[in-house]
Amino acid sequence: MTHAHITSWLIAIILFLIAVSLQRSGSAKAKMVQMVLRLFYIITIITGVLLLHSLASLSILYVIKTLAGLWVIGAMEMVLMAMKKGKSTAVAWVQWVVALALVLFLGLMLPLGIDLF
Known part of the structure; x- marks a missing residue:
């Protein structure tokens, strides 16, 4: 399940960057990419919940990681919607970078990750 989760969020990040570039260029395909991206949000959330459910002992750090992961998805949507409406995206980009760094x-x-310490 870990591999499915990592694959889904990695594809979601790639699709997000593609959607941002398509949105900037004004391409009509941006909407289609955003819909596929939203599908990967759902896949990422489902695989994350399954990973969380498979843990023998639930630490508060896993709950924080879950909330930060949802924050990443929310920040992605904020960036895309602000771009679509022609508003400033600076705050949404900062939130996305901070949340992504925290989750990683x-x-x-x-x-379940790599032993850093």
């Missing part, structure tokens, strides 16, 4: 740090630090 926790994901690598926790026992």
Whole structure:
């Protein structure tokens, strides 16, 4: 299940960057990419919940990582919607970077990740 989760969020990030570039260029395909991206949001959330459910002992760090992961998805949507409406995206980009860094740090630090320390 871990591989499915990592694959789904990695594809979601790639699709997000593609959607941003298509949105900037004004391409009509941006909407289609955003819909596929939303499908990968759902896949990522489902695989994350299944991973969380498979843990023998639930630590508060896993709950924080879950909330930060949802924050990443929310920030992605904020960036895309602000771009679509022609508003400033600076705050949404900062939120996305901070949330993504937090999720990656926790994901690598926790026992299901790579042993950093």
